[in-house]
Amino acid sequence: MPAKPKIVIVGSLAYDNVATPYAARKNALGGSVSYACAAASFFSPCGMVAVAGTDFAAGSIRKLRKFGIDLRGLQTAKGKTFRWSGVYEKDFNSRRTLWTKLNVFQSFLPELPRDYRRAPFLFLANIAPALQAHVLEQVSRPEFVMADTMDLWINTARADLLKLIRKVDLLLLNDSEAMLLSGERHLVAAARRIMKLGPRHLVIKKGEHGSMLFSGKEMFILPAFPLQSVIDPTGAGDSFAGGLIGHLAAQGKTSPAALRRAMVHGTVTASFACEDFSIDRLSSIRRASIKKRVGEFLKIVKT
């Protein structure tokens, strides 16, 4: 029987059809929770909360287990697994969703196994804010709660989202979401406004341009790891988030300095995720591969 997970992550589990300017992949194991759990598992024991359809392949389960992910929180529901199809435009600068089939995700009600309910670190990856809140309620006194969201919820479930944001330690947004949520056009101004909504920390993800951390009056800016070539950036943000919370949990500290180190590890973990489709590249590396690249990265950003 697995040990109690130190981190619990809830999010979407999916099969993706992805096309980039150079290649394409069908039925790639994806979803925020796959990338985030895979990334986090390099640093700390991690439990998944998600729903799969009856079509979910045994091979996919094996892939996830290989990371040591605790799958006791993975429900199987009658129907098909959530599916997403997207295409990247030239230079990966913009992504277009072709279609989304919610399938079993439509009636997902996340329930946490007993062993998950005292996890000190909780990552509410991108799902409806009401479901994120439902998960949060099931964990007793978590030490650190991180939440992601998306434009859809900012537009359609703003009240739920604002309620949730007040309860999280770290809110994760990408640059366009930060502008949408705040109504500000400059990221620094956007961040100042979002911080007033209640999160202790805010991380803004800027894709290939890196990320920014806001903690009280303090700010931290980190570039992305400079890859020579990118195969598929899908899941980079979720891998960043997973690596971040995984490394935080491993440090057992959530100070601004610990957050900076965790962002470095999240950035490097995400860079590996971009080097192949699905979680394939993450499957082929070890903690030592991350450690080595972190060393290179720290030299690259040293002033």
Added chain:
Amino acid sequence: MPAKPKIVIVGSLAYDNVATPYAARKNALGGSVSYACAAASFFSPCGMVAVAGTDFAAGSIRKLRKFGIDLRGLQTAKGKTFRWSGVYEKDFNSRRTLWTKLNVFQSFLPELPRDYRRAPFLFLANIAPALQAHVLEQVSRPEFVMADTMDLWINTARADLLKLIRKVDLLLLNDSEAMLLSGERHLVAAARRIMKLGPRHLVIKKGEHGSMLFSGKEMFILPAFPLQSVIDPTGAGDSFAGGLIGHLAAQGKTSPAALRRAMVHGTVTASFACEDFSIDRLSSIRRASIKKRVGEFLKIVKT
């Protein structure tokens, strides 16, 4: 009589009509050489090589002199000063040139005063590569030569440009120019290819996303300074370059570590330039203002 300048900068001197989504300014003193000399002058004595028309205002001369810029290399030619008009689209993400009037710039042949010819630091800001080469020939054994260029010369004077690049210590390009020159879509791959053209160092400017330095196999990535609001980004790249070479000259070293420090100072100087039209914000600050912001910036990027 001014001391011999430690840095000589050649480039365009202009009056600009600039419109941003929030404000506009006509007849703003601009051009690469104004911004670069103003920025460099905070750190080291700097001599300008440029051409003005007979319409060049005494007030503009006073503005430049206030920085302590040596203007003995500024020619006055019969006709009007170079003029440029541009407009920034929403969020300053793209700039469109409305018109350019070369005027006296059309027949500009840069001639260096005797006192400039032994300057150890030379910045060939954006003008035709043949003119950059003409200036380079007049300086005897410079210690460090930096050159900028633009898409126009990459497209129309490629042979001249490639000849020049082989002779410079540091080539300065923005991201789209690096892709255009190399034919590569990823900046790291583009940089590897450009390094083979001969420059000892390459700096790629990414605007609000910062800059990258390539020196041999070494790489350095620096974010931009996070401004809460931008008034006019015109001249930011030239201010960055001027601050960079100014600080290098002040250090008297051109090692990769010295280059990193110089890029930090260039970045901070450029951030001030964006806080008003023309060189107005640079006119209102002192070296101590830059030093203070450098301190803040180093805290922001510390891993």
